[in-house]
Amino acid sequence: MKEILKIGLDSAAPFPMHTDFHADRFEGFEVDLMKHIAGHLNFDLQYETSLWKNILERLYKGQLDMICSAVTMTPSRQRILEFSIPYLQFRLCAVVNHDNAFHTMVGFENSIIGIRTATEAEKYIMEKFPSHEMVHADRNVDLYKMLLNKQIDVLIDDSPIAGAFIKKYPQLEIGMFLPNTHSQYGIAMKKGDLALRLRINDTLIMLKENGVYHQLYKKWFSQIEL
Structure with a gap:
C-alpha cells in the first residue's frame, strides 16, 4: 500500500510553480516535480490548499506532511522546519x-x-x-x-x-x-522528519543527474529570467 503524503499548496496559485488545484488543469513546475518524486518513492499525494499566511503554521502544527509551493528557504524558517536541498534559484x-x-x-x-x-x-x-x-x-x-x-x-x-x-x-x-535578494525554494517538511528529508533529497539529486530536472526547468522557465 502506498504511503499518503499531505502536500500543502498556496491557494493563490503562484504560476508557473503551480496553477489553482481546483482549476480544470492543475499544472506547473512543482506539480511535475512532485509527480516524479512521488512516482520514484511510491507515494500518493493528497493536496490541500491554504492561504499563504496560514500554510506554514499548518505544517508546523503537523496538519501537513510537506509544502511544495514556492517556499523561500530562510534562516528563521529553517529553525522550525526541515527543508530539502534547493530546487530553484530566484530573485x-x-x-x-x-x-x-x-x-x-x-x-x-x-x-x-x-x-x-x-x-x-x-x-x-x-x-x-x-x-x-x-x-x-x-x-x-x-x-x-x-x-x-x-x-x-x-x-x-x-x-x-x-x-x-x-x-x-x-x-x-x-x-x-532588487539588490541582495538571491534566494532559493525548497520543499518544507515537519521539524525532525529527517528520514523523509533524506528520501526527498536523494530523489532530487537523482532527477538532476538523470536529466529529468533539467527537462522540467526548460519546460517551465525557458522564457523567464530568474
Whole structure:
C-alpha cells in the first residue's frame, strides 16, 4: 500500500510553480516535480490548499506532511522546519507598467508599493521602506490587477511568478531586480522528519543527474529570467 503524503499548496496559485488545484488543469513546475518524486518513492499525494499566511503554521502544527509551493528557504524558517536541498534559484523583482521609468531603488520614492501578505517580499519592503505607502494582499492576481489599473505604482514579487504574469500581461515589465535578494525554494517538511528529508533529497539529486530536472526547468522557465 502506498504511503499518503499531505502536500500543502498556496491557494493563490503562484504560476508557473503551480496553477489553482481546483482549476480544470492543475499544472506547473512543482506539480511535475512532485509527480516524479512521488512516482520514484511510491507515494500518493493528497493536496490541500491554504492561504499563504496560514500554510506554514499548518505544517508546523503537523496538519501537513510537506509544502511544495514556492517556499523561500530562510534562516528563521529553517529553525522550525526541515527543508530539502534547493530546487530553484530566484530573485525578488519590482514589476511596473511600461510607462513607469523604474530602474533603480530611487524609483521607490513616493511610490505606492504592492506586496503579498506574510511573504519575504513583504519583509524586505517593510525593512527597506517602512514609511512608504503599501498595499497588502493575499493573492498575487489582485496585486497585478491593481498595477494594471494604476492603483499601485509597483509590486514586488518572486522572479518566476513575475515572469509568468508579464507573459500574460505584456504591458507590464520588470523594472529591476532588487539588490541582495538571491534566494532559493525548497520543499518544507515537519521539524525532525529527517528520514523523509533524506528520501526527498536523494530523489532530487537523482532527477538532476538523470536529466529529468533539467527537462522540467526548460519546460517551465525557458522564457523567464530568474
